[in-house]
Amino acid sequence: MTGDREWASYWRSADAPLEAMHAHFRHHRYQRHSHEAYSFGVTERGAQTFACRGAGHTSAAGMVMAFNPDEVHDGHAAHELGFTYRIVHIGPELVAGVLADMAERRVGLPLFGAPVLHSPLLATRLRRLHAALARGASPLERDEIVASTVAAVTRLAGSAGAIRTPPTVPAPAATRLAARARGLLHDCYAEPLSADALAAWAGCSRYTLYRSFQAVYGMAPSEYQRQLRLRAARRLLVAGRPAARVATEVGFTDQAHLTRWFTRHYGITPTTYRRAG
Template sequence: MGDRVRAWHPDVPMLREVYHASFAHSYPPHTHDDWAVMLVDRGAVTYSLDRAEHHATPTALTLLPPGIAHDGRPSVDGSGYRKQVLYLRGDWLDAGVAARIADRPTLTNAPAQTAARRVHAALAHPGDEMAAEHWLLAVRDTVLAHAGSSASARRDTPLARRLRAMLDDRYTESFTIAEAAAELGAHPSHLVRVFSATYGIAPHRYLVGRRVDAARRLLGEGCRPADVAARTGFHDQAHLARHFRRVWGVTPGTIRAA
């Protein structure tokens, strides 16, 4: 496995950095200010966290809380590993949760791993930052449940209706769940849970659906796909085409030609 590293800073609330690496590096003991949420895709990493030894493997999601010393090395001498890491602001979770996670940093449940992988998948496509934000909130919920601090969602509420009205009115705009939550006076995780429980769909999916529906009407009127993408809130024509095909099973050009 050749050494390869990529790092970037997406414009997603709470997310400081994304780090992908393939190498056989051994880290000395150190601390950092951020939460590290790590997926190992190949190989395995042995690490000490707060003086206790653990293993990060492809079958688990690993959490490294801020301010707690840890190291890292290949589990098999001479071998390498490939990992994907999300670095999240230190206040992503409170200090009490960090202390509990330090004793249990390994999440083996499928929802936690699936949500983390969907964050990385969304970040691979410009324009899907709200989807990445949604799945980061899903990761947060699985971590809270793992730490014994889960929250429940109510069904139909005025809050959910207010968010739907916002999405309907501003579907062509770019904004985050965190910005919507601040405007509505709610925590982002609570806002997503209430909306999803009330309407059976996540806010980012609802927003994409509104955009795709508007795009379909414009394409039917003969508008060019590039113009439609700009008018309906998509990042670009490729972003429109990917979501349009997922919803309708055909390309925007097919609808326009028909």
């Protein structure tokens, strides 16, 4: 299933915060984005490169990727042959439940310090998890495989020193300004906010707000607003709303505008995502 043709298949659980994708890309470039869930992927063929936490990383065949919730990253093929990979998105509440069952004594949820891990065993576990989800495993089997996979990822990362404590936060003033702007974006993500309006709400200059927001959340306010719109679009699509209606409700110009950004962020179209459940 490789070659010149790009393809992607998507699966979404109807009753749990679980999603999975299997894809082959040569030319597709992911826009800088993040997920609300933990994301665990395994590269099957080729190699993909991505920027995360201010550095470049490459995941070649057999390597595992681990992204924390809301961790900003992008991604594209490392060479002209492209790459094939599987990725599973697991809601933080499921991860917290597994850690509670393991009687882990951690402060909060784990934060993976290394976005690329080397473990053939873990890669095999992730492929099995993805296959079980895609074939419609029973809820009991699904929960068992999710738990064993999360436990394996956490133990491997911990033994390798790849679980880190939360990073040092930016200066209090920057955090406060960014948080005020973030609050307005969450309240009014579908509205055409201007940089002046956002800066006035935060109580600072546009330049100061941009630098503060970038430092705290890892992306520009406009990128954050677009991501909020896309996340809202996903929820409405799951609820059965047609893509054209969703586009205008969440603040995009039209369906084509929504589709363009949805594909850049998630590698699939809104219609494909809606039909995945």
